[in-house]
Amino acid sequence: MNTTTPPSAASPQEPTVQALLASEPERAAYRDYAQPGLDRVRAFYRNNHQHQTYDFVRGKKAQWLGFAQREMTPWAALEFLNTLVDESDPDIELPQISHLLQTAEAIRADGHPDWFVLTGFIHDLGKVLCLFGEPQWAVVGDTFPVGCRFSERIVYPEYFALNPDSRDDRYNSEYGVYTPGCGLDAVHMSWGHDEYLYQLMKAHLPLPALYMIRYHSFYAWHREGQYGHLTDAQDRAHLEWVRKFNPYDLYSKNDRPPVLAELKPYYDGLMAKYLPASLKL
Ligand SMILES: [Fe+2]
Numbered sequence: 001m002n003t004t005t006p007p008s009a010a011s012p013q014e015p016t017v018q019a020l021l022a023s024e025p026e027r028a029a030y031r032d033y034a035q036p037g038l039d040r041v042r043a044f045y046r047n048n049h050q051h052q053t054y055d056f057v058r059g060k061k062a063q064w065l066g067f068a069q070r071e072m073t074p075w076a077a078l079e080f081l082n083t084l085v086d087e088s089d090p091d092i093e094l095p096q097i098s099h100l101l102q103t104a105e106a107i108r109a110d111g112h113p114d115w116f117v118l119t120g121f122i123h124d125l126g127k128v129l130c131l132f133g134e135p136q137w138a139v140v141g142d143t144f145p146v147g148c149r150f151s152e153r154i155v156y157p158e159y160f161a162l163n164p165d166s167r168d169d170r171y172n173s174e175y176g177v178y179t180p181g182c183g184l185d186a187v188h189m190s191w192g193h194d195e196y197l198y199q200l201m202k203a204h205l206p207l208p209a210l211y212m213i214r215y216h217s218f219y220a221w222h223r224e225g226q227y228g229h230l231t232d233a234q235d236r237a238h239l240e241w242v243r244k245f246n247p248y249d250l251y252s253k254n255d256r257p258p259v260l261a262e263l264k265p266y267y268d269g270l271m272a273k274y275l276p277a278s279l280k281l
């Protein structure tokens, strides 16, 4: 249970060092969807954009947000996740737990609060959905609102022509089923690990952490500046936190995984402080 005082929604602190992140010149090589040999990623997004409809998302929420699949400790869930390699990610072929440790250790090296480090360590835990039998296109990859027009600034936008919502007048206008400034909480995002983990963690972590978890794959918003017409004041106040998280997720990826055994006692303490002893997934 979270027993600490949540931080205010004021601006996140500037990092002090970024020793564990890729340098600025190196960063151009990440999220390069035009690089050759990414047929795996392209096929992934073709499926994702074709099948993530408004009805599909609502069905997945009904299916998974009862959290009735199984019960396990946070560590067991992480170890379970460790068998997965993410097909949507052009930058990494390491086990998930290595990516989580790299993200969290880079956040810790910059002196951020412990809840921020823990957020880095668990932010992809929702990918366990893949191990429950969901196809990767329904779990990972960039997310976007459904129920309104798809932005041209989403990765591989050409594949939205395959999505039946693109031809449905209820869903293909600027606002679709939503109202101006309704707030992202009222917006159905394409289904995946972000929303699933947010719902699992919402009683346990401070609001900036929940924004990072829920919207870390919503690049059309936090990087491309799209969908502002659906946001409310709380969303706009927390966008900076989502952006603060992103470099740790993206630029801590490298082929030198940290050694879990050396770091486990520290992360044991963080989990004991914030998370329940067992998670209902
Ligand atoms: Fe993720």
Ligand SMILES: [Fe+2]
Pocket: 099, 123, 124, 249
């Ligand atoms: Fe990640």
